[in-house]
Amino acid sequence: MRVSVIGCGHLGTSHAAAMAELGHEVIGVEQDQEKCRALAAGRAPFYEEGLDELLARHTASGRLRFTDRPADAADWAELHFLAVGTPIDPEGQGYRTDQLTGALRTLVPLLHQPCTIVGKSTVSAGTVERLQGIIDQLANVPGIELVWNPEFLREGHAVADTLRPDRIVAGLTSPEARKAIEAVYAPVLAQGGTELVITDPATAEVAKSAANAFLAAKISFINAMAEVCERTGADVADVARVLGIDPRIGPLGMRPGIGYGGGCLPKDATAFTHRVRELGAGTAAELLQAVDGVNRGRLEAAVALVERAAGGRLEGARIGFLGAAFKAGTSDVRDSPALRLADRLHLRGAVVVLHDPRALAEAHRALPPAQVRETALEAVAEADLVVLGTEWPEYLTDPRFPAAAAASVRLPILVDVRTVVEPLPWLAAGWSVWQLGRPPRHPQPPVPPAEPQR
Ligand SMILES: NC(=O)c1ccc[n+]([C@@H]2O[C@H](COP(=O)([O-])OP(=O)(O)OC[C@H]3O[C@@H](n4cnc5c(N)ncnc54)[C@H](O)[C@@H]3O)[C@@H](O)[C@H]2O)c1
Incomplete structure (x- = not known):
């Protein structure tokens, strides 16, 4: 099929590339000329696993x-x-929809034959109906239908998730639109393993918002339990493990830590809460508000943990900060909890020295006062404390890293705000390991040799 993708940012670029991989002829339309030039030269203006290839x-x-x-x-x-x-x-409060209306106001008057427009952006309930009204006003020909096909991909896995999504949701109203959706996704559906859910536009809008709200709630739930653990001396990582064994709960998406961030979940949670309140669903709004409240509190909890680990002194402390992206697998630093923490530590007088394997330039632009280093070992050199801010495998899978880093720091204190570090190898290399919702762990002092018996 011949398809266009209008708006080639994180979502659109991955979608355009994946549609081409699936066999379609694709044109990406991007108004930012610098991005457009990079894309036309075959380069993504950001990092996403597998996208450049x-x-x-x-x-x-x-x-x-x-x-x-x-x-x-x-x-x-x-x-x-x-x-x-x-x-x-x-x-x-709600979403700004000017990019959507702007794109439609440009595109629709240029159309001279019936076609399907498929919205993938995340929108509030009621948006599709309003946008279809704009299309109907501007259209030169009948038969231009707006379908809503929200995107559920995970950043960091955008290519894989677009090529093999677990579900495709399409909110539509006519048999023609259904045929168009089935045709464009035929190569995906033929592989098996993807569920196609055809529904009405309002359900598609709410399904996307509800999915993100549930993911946010799962993260905030375990983070609320981390707060409880901190007050009881319990270990939230073990609590999460115990919960995850129950198939009704499941282990995924429930890692305690500094909370969710990125270009989607925080804004989607806020916009959904606002819309739900506007619709008068007060109890639902309170639930969503509480999820958001827990998440906002995680930054303070992380700052307090770093402060405790530093013996109460942040002023003048040199902090080697590993990871700036909002999650591993992407160079996206939008609303990154790691960067927010780095910023707060800087404001408290610490000298922050950052490393990120993929988002260093983005981090430097977003947080100019932080120093940046090309390697993790350079970032931790002479540090009084090391913070692990993003769960990049580079920091976690190299068995030599804890010892190499210990040799380079001033004090071997690790604060892991993502609860991803397996403490034992770090303790063996002489580190103290601090994690949110877990008792701090310190290396065992060497056992003195036994006194010879007389
Ligand atoms: N990023 C993700 O992983 C993801 C996942 C699921 C859903 N979404 C949703 O997808 C939408 C896009 O997210 P994103 O992260 O890709 O945003 P983004 O800001 O990275 O990309 C949007 C792009 O659209 C371009 N654009 C705007 N108006 C245009 C126009 N009229 N013509 C051509 N280009 C235009 C902008 O220049 C920008 O490059 C949002 O609604 C988001 O919530 C994103």
Whole structure:
């Protein structure tokens, strides 16, 4: 099929590349000329596992091209995906939808044949109906239907999740739109393992918001338990393990730590809470508000933990800070809990020296006062304390790293705000290990040789 993807940021670029990989002819429309040039040259302007390879392959084969001119895509494509941003509005309430309305106001007057427009951005309940009204006003021809097909991919796994999603949800109203969705996703559905859920647009909107709210609630639940553990001396990692064994709960998405971040979950949780309150569903709004409240409190909890680990002195402490991306697998630092913590420690007078294997340039732009280093060992050199802010495998899987880092720091104190470090190898290398919701662990002093018996 000939498809366009309008808006080539984190979601749109991965989607465009994956659609080409699945055999479609694809044109990506991106208004930011610098991004567009990079994409046309086969390079992603951000890191996402496996994306550069797909972009290079399909821009070279000609199956994937990029333009900043919507007219190039309008009548050429049989189906248009909309993947523009829906940031939170300046009052921090609902979504701003100006990128969606802007894209439609440009595209729709350029269409001269019936086609399907497929929205992938995350929106509040009621948006699709409003946008279809705009399309109907602007359309030169009948038969332009807006389908809502929210995206459930995980950043850091965007390519794999787009090629093999666990579900495809499409909110639509006509048999023609259903045929278009089945056709564009035919290569995915043919592989097996993906459930296609055809529903109405309102259900598709709410399903996406509810899915993100549930993920956020799972994270906030275990983080609330971390608070309880801190007050009782219990170990939240073991509590999470015990809960996760129950198949009704499951182990995934329940790691205690500094809380969720990124370009989606925080804004989606806020916007959903606002919309739910607007709709008058007061109890649901209170539940969502509590989830958000727990998450906001994690930053303070992490600052307090670092302060305790530093013996109460942050002023002048040199902190080797490992990881800036909001999660491993991406260079995205939007609303990154790691960077927020680094910023807070800097404001408290610490000297923060950052490393991130993929997001160093982004981190430097977002937090200029922090020093940056090209390697993890350089970042921890002479540190009074090391913070593990993002769960990159680089920091976790190399068995030599704890000893090498111990040799380079001033004091071997590790604060792992993601609860990902397996403490034993670090303790064996002489580190104290501090994690949220877990008792601190200290290396055992060497056992003195037994007194010879007289
Ligand atoms: N990032 C993710 O992993 C992810 C996952 C699921 C859902 N989503 C949702 O997808 C949407 C996009 O998210 P994102 O992270 O890719 O945002 P983003 O800000 O990275 O990308 C949006 C892109 O759209 C471009 N754009 C805006 N208006 C345009 C227009 N008229 N024509 C051409 N280009 C235009 C912008 O320049 C930008 O590059 C959001 O609603 C988000 O909530 C994102």
